[in-house]
Amino acid sequence: MIQSRSTVRVRYKETDAMGIAHHSNYVVWLEIGRVDFLTAAGFPYRDVEKRGVLLVVTNLGLKYRRPTVFDDEVLITTRLGGLKSRLVRFEYALERVSDNALLAEAFTEHIATDLDKRAIPIPQFLRELLEP
Amino acid sequence: MIQSRSTVRVRYKETDAMGIAHHSNYVVWLEIGRVDFLTAAGFPYRDVEKRGVLLVVTNLGLKYRRPTVFDDEVLITTRLGGLKSRLVRFEYALERVSDNALLAEAFTEHIATDLDKRAIPIPQFLRELLEP
Amino acid sequence: MIQSRSTVRVRYKETDAMGIAHHSNYVVWLEIGRVDFLTAAGFPYRDVEKRGVLLVVTNLGLKYRRPTVFDDEVLITTRLGGLKSRLVRFEYALERVSDNALLAEAFTEHIATDLDKRAIPIPQFLRELLEP
Amino acid sequence: MIQSRSTVRVRYKETDAMGIAHHSNYVVWLEIGRVDFLTAAGFPYRDVEKRGVLLVVTNLGLKYRRPTVFDDEVLITTRLGGLKSRLVRFEYALERVSDNALLAEAFTEHIATDLDKRAIPIPQFLRELLEP
Numbered sequence: 001m002i003q004s005r006s007t008v009r010v011r012y013k014e015t016d017a018m019g020i021a022h023h024s025n026y027v028v029w030l031e032i033g034r035v036d037f038l039t040a041a042g043f044p045y046r047d048v049e050k051r052g053v054l055l056v057v058t059n060l061g062l063k064y065r066r067p068t069v070f071d072d073e074v075l076i077t078t079r080l081g082g083l084k085s086r087l088v089r090f091e092y093a094l095e096r097v098s099d100n101a102l103l104a105e106a107f108t109e110h111i112a113t114d115l116d117k118r119a120i121p122i123p124q125f126l127r128e129l130l131e132p
Numbered sequence: 133m134i135q136s137r138s139t140v141r142v143r144y145k146e147t148d149a150m151g152i153a154h155h156s157n158y159v160v161w162l163e164i165g166r167v168d169f170l171t172a173a174g175f176p177y178r179d180v181e182k183r184g185v186l187l188v189v190t191n192l193g194l195k196y197r198r199p200t201v202f203d204d205e206v207l208i209t210t211r212l213g214g215l216k217s218r219l220v221r222f223e224y225a226l227e228r229v230s231d232n233a234l235l236a237e238a239f240t241e242h243i244a245t246d247l248d249k250r251a252i253p254i255p256q257f258l259r260e261l262l263e264p
Numbered sequence: 265m266i267q268s269r270s271t272v273r274v275r276y277k278e279t280d281a282m283g284i285a286h287h288s289n290y291v292v293w294l295e296i297g298r299v300d301f302l303t304a305a306g307f308p309y310r311d312v313e314k315r316g317v318l319l320v321v322t323n324l325g326l327k328y329r330r331p332t333v334f335d336d337e338v339l340i341t342t343r344l345g346g347l348k349s350r351l352v353r354f355e356y357a358l359e360r361v362s363d364n365a366l367l368a369e370a371f372t373e374h375i376a377t378d379l380d381k382r383a384i385p386i387p388q389f390l391r392e393l394l395e396p
Numbered sequence: 397m398i399q400s401r402s403t404v405r406v407r408y409k410e411t412d413a414m415g416i417a418h419h420s421n422y423v424v425w426l427e428i429g430r431v432d433f434l435t436a437a438g439f440p441y442r443d444v445e446k447r448g449v450l451l452v453v454t455n456l457g458l459k460y461r462r463p464t465v466f467d468d469e470v471l472i473t474t475r476l477g478g479l480k481s482r483l484v485r486f487e488y489a490l491e492r493v494s495d496n497a498l499l500a501e502a503f504t505e506h507i508a509t510d511l512d513k514r515a516i517p518i519p520q521f522l523r524e525l526l527e528p
Contacts, residue, residue: 011292011295011296012148012149012154012295012299012309013148013154013156013292013295015148015149016144016145016147016148016149017144017147017148017149017151017152017201017202018450018452018513019149020149020513022144022145023423023453023456024145024420024421024423024424024427025420027419027420027423028275028277028420031275031276031277031420032275035276035335044335045276045334045335046333046334046335054414056414056460056463057419057460058459058460059458059459059460060419060456060457060458060459060460061456061457061458062455062456062457063454063455063456064452064453064454064455064456067452067513069149069310070149070309070310071299071308071309071310117414117416117463143424143427143428144427144431144441145424145427150318150320150381152381155291155321155324156288156289156291156292156295157288159287159288159291160288160407160409163288163407163408163409164407167408167467176467177408177466177467178465178466178467186282188282188328188331189287189328190327190328191326191327191328192287192324192325192326192327192328193324193325193326194323194324194325195322195323195324196320196321196322196323196324199320199381201442202441202442203431203440203441203442249282249284249331276412276413276418277412277418277420279412279413280408280409280411280412280413281408281411281412281413281415281416281465281466283413284413286408286409288409333413334413
């Protein structure tokens with residue numbers, strides 16, 4: 001799989017006193033993109049406990065290009081940015097649907113842990129699902 | 133214990149496009165008041181798993197009296213509003229510290245469950261802690 | 265219009281350490297239902313400033329019937345619960361889509377204000393849109 | 397001013413189904429640190445509209461070192477990381493108070509805008525407040 005696409009509509013709750021979506025919400029939107037990517041790859045995150053693997057965020061980078069406002073529809077494009085024995089990297093673009101304006105670019109990096117939060121190598125089944 | 137007092141300062145993140153604290157945050161502030169009340173009563177909620185008891189919200193009522201804005205300090209007063217074999221009720225007042233203005237009045241009702249979320253009677257140790 | 269229907273999918277961000285959706289998120293979901301109701305009635309809330317009317321929450325009641333977990337799809341049904349010269353009331357049911365289980369029932373009451381947050385009667389154009 | 401120090405206590409609302417604070421909350425905590433830094437420097441952010449200057453986030457980097465759980469007290473240390481004609485950079489360390497464990501390191505970069513969100517140079521009064 002090359003990339004997945006998700007959309008969210010900016011909630012009134014997500015606005016702030018500047019009248020725009022508060023920048024912390026972008027981090028939540030990235031997670032929605034990542035969950036959809038994993039689901040599309042065959043790893044629905046709701047089954048994560050059955051698999052015994054957690055993906056924990058270790059690094060986050062976010063460049064904000066344009067603000068977005070209440071009720072805007074936002075397209076999240078998520079792709080695999082890297083896969084090592086102990087690290088998975090996702091890359092993201094956020095665009096406003098109405099005019100295709102780029103809102104933000106981002107990446108997250110993750111390690112795998114067991115359910116007791118001890119670091120483990122990225123499991124083989126997950127590597128196979130993620131690898132192109 | 134008659135009542136507990138907690139304070140929060142309105143976060144920029146908690147404002148919305150109207151320029152005031154979004155009404156959903158009040159529900160979070162009530163929880164802070166309740167946790168402080170339980171801790172003061174001898175039931176620190178962080179030990180909840182050791183005790184094997186969860187308190188689950190079943191009913192919430194909130195009357196909003198005045199808006200509050202970024203950086204306001206809010207006083208949360210929490211008191212026990214009722215205690216039955218299967219129900220605990222808390223009552224709350226939210227005031228702005230700078231002028232004692234009443235911001236909201238509220239109640240929450242809770243049942244006890246075990247860690248598998250099966251309803252149980254309010255445990256004896258908790259009744260004893262809460263009873264005046 | 266009798267009622268509107270909206271859906272949300274429970275975000276990972278919306279879960280808490282009990283493993284269920286935190287109860288404060290239901291308040292956000294009600295707002296999504298209400299915004300969709302108003303939009304369907306002909307009052308898209310994003311145009312609210314052009315209209316010069318804010319709807320401010322003054323009263324909230326929420327009965328929680330069942331917990332819901334990450335990735336559950338939740339149906340929000342919103343209907344007008346009352347309309348007086350200075351008060352609008354909405355009523356809500358939240359159901360899990362997969363099994364139609366009732367998750368919560370709720371109401372909110374609102375007054376109208378101008379953009380300076382001074383209370384005003386419910387404007388005539390809004391009464392006409394909302395009245396059955 | 398060299399740096400400012402702020403503390404937050406992890407709210408139950410801020411936990412997620414992994415039992416730890418959700419990573420998006422760290423972004424909110426950075427903002428609390430930044431607001432306290434600006435207030436200490438003589439620029440209380442609640443007066444921002446009187447000054448006619450907004451500080452908009454354009455870049456965010458966050459390295460997560462250790463998870464944190466409900467009721468942990470978190471120390472946020474904020475310092476100026478750079479000041480150019482059109483950019484302000486803040487740097488942050490988050491530590492758990494109980495054992496001084498490093499939880500995260502972060503930076504944010506900001507541009508100034510007027511109240512209509514048009515980019516402007518960092519105003520002179522703000523440069524003077526921020527410069528060591």
